Amino acid sequence: MAKMKELKDLYLDELQDLYSAESQLLEALPKVAKKATSKELKTALEAHLEETKTQQEKVAKLLESHDEKPGKETCLAMKGLIAETNKVMGEEMTPEVMDAAIIACAQRVEHYEISGYGTVRSFAESLGLKGDVKVITSIFEQEEAADQKLSSIAEGSVNEKAMAGSSSK
Ligand code: ZN
Ligand code: FE
Ligand code: FE
Ligand code: FE
Numbered sequence: 001m002a003k004m005k006e007l008k009d010l011y012l013d014e015l016q017d018l019y020s021a022e023s024q025l026l027e028a029l030p031k032v033a034k035k036a037t038s039k040e041l042k043t044a045l046e047a048h049l050e051e052t053k054t055q056q057e058k059v060a061k062l063l064e065s066h067d068e069k070p071g072k073e074t075c076l077a078m079k080g081l082i083a084e085t086n087k088v089m090g091e092e093m094t095p096e097v098m099d100a101a102i103i104a105c106a107q108r109v110e111h112y113e114i115s116g117y118g119t120v121r122s123f124a125e126s127l128g129l130k131g132d133v134k135v136i137t138s139i140f141e142q143e144e145a146a147d148q149k150l151s152s153i154a155e156g157s158v159n160e161k162a163m164a165g166s167s168s169k
Contacts (some may be wrong), residue, residue, distance in 0.1 A: 008066075011123040013061050015072035018116050024058035024075065025109065027047075028082045036102050037095040038161075040153050047105065048146045055139045063131055081109050100162040103154045110147035117143060 004010050026123060033045035043157060060070040085105040117140040124132040 006126055007045045007123060011127060012063065012066055012068050013073065013118060014116065014120045014123065015059055016068070016070065017057065017075045018113070019059045019063060019070045020073050020075040020122065021078040021113065022052055022059060023071075023118065024082055028085065032085060032089070032102060032106065033132050034098055035089050038158055040156075041099055041102065041158060044146070044149050044153060045102075046067060048142075048149075049100065051142050051146070055142065058135050058139060061105045062135055065132075071152060072158050077112055078109070081105070081112060085109075094162075096158070096161040096164070099158045100154065103150050107147055107150050110150065113143045114140065114147065 002009075004013065026049070027104075029045060029049040033042050033049065036042040063070045075154060084100075086107055088101050089098070117136055121133055121136040121140060124136055
């Protein structure tokens, strides 16, 4: 990207990064949902895949509203998080332990997104972009809810089942 001279340039670059992150997730999430055994986990991942589609569209529209064409960046962090998820999914585990491992990977992704959207929201606030703040907040809240849902699935059933698996070997 061209030399960034002001916060607005960095704001747009960060939005491009998030657009790339969401795009990569759109490709990766179906495989992760398929790998999950817990019905509750599968359903949560599938629901978040649907949200991810709308998030990608919202970020694209934000970029376009600033005359930026989406797709200029590759989010290397998301690339790494997905590579790690694929590695984990290739390891030998009982289905119960795999569900716990999938949640561990998925929550890393959600935390990365929460961090990214938190940053662009505070940039948008500084830049006085009230409409952008609203859109970003709607995405931020979905990422937070997805993270909390994963915690509740882990703590409500998946972790316990993974323990039971180890005692019965
Ligand atoms: Zn960048
Ligand atoms: Fe997202
Ligand atoms: Fe990134
Ligand atoms: Fe997410």
